[in-house]
Amino acid sequence: MDSEVQMQAFASAELGLALGKNFVIADQDLSFGITPKFQKLRTYALIASVQDFDADNAEDSMVEKSAFNFDLGAAWHYENWRLGLSVRDIIQQEIDVKTHDGTKIDSYKLNPMATIGSAYNGDFVTVAVDIELTKQERFANLNDETQYLRFGIEGNAWDWAQLRAGYEIDMQDNADSAITAGIGLSPFDVVSLDIAGNYAGSNQLGASANLAFTF
Structure with missing residues (x-):
């Protein structure tokens, strides 16, 4: 019961407008898109004994940050095949993690994320695979990528x-x-x-x- 618990959490909400357009370039169907968006980022932290731990107390440590960001995307179409590339959160954001008394114990990084994907799009079935080309870094002091x-x-x-x-x-x-x-x-x-x-x-x-x- 004398053990100590350290909790860290991150939450985000965003509001954006997705814009896209199709082009024919060298007889190839290409699509490009951009999504400007407004982000609200929050972190929470709580250090307490097991006996006194209550997750609701983390509200006292909330750090909040507003930011502008945008996503980019491109896709190539050929008959039933698709190949796409997207990059989310082009502008890297970083927000402190603090305890209720204002002591900084960590930071959270929202870094750009590139993803490539491919799909077969039939009349009645679609099969897809995608892979993230970059790591999501998350908390700086934790091995949680x-x-x-x-x-x-x-x-x-x-x-x-x-x-x-x-x-x-x-x-x-x-x-x-x-x-x-x-x-x-x-x-x-x-x-x-x-x-x-x-x-x-x-x-x-x-x-x-x-x-x-x-x-």
Whole structure:
């Protein structure tokens, strides 16, 4: 009961506008996109004995930072084949991690992340693989870098509904492998609703929802 626990956490939220355009260059179909976005970054820290540990007390240590950033992407299309490259968070961000009394104990880096991917896109099924070319650095004083290899498959019902499944592996061996699943609804290709989740054990659960309109 005299043992000490040190907790560090990072959270982010972002609001952006995705812009993209298709081009034909040397008889090749190419797409380019950019997403300017506003980010809100937060860190939390808590050092306490096992007996006194309460995660809610980490709110007292919150450090918050607002930032502007943007993502870039490019894709090549040939019949049913796709090859893409994306770079997220072009402008590297760094935010301090402090205890409730203002003592800095670490920092968190949001570094640019480059990913390359390839896919076969058929009428009723899509199979894809992508690999992160760079490591996500995360906390400076911890060995917690991640770099993922991902596989996925999607079944498509006449472009109105999609059912997806995937698997991801951390090549840095700092995070458990995870399975992912999702469903998408896109009637008339005007409104798109995507709901997804991932599972890598009782300590790693996630969910996301995305609503998009195409004009």
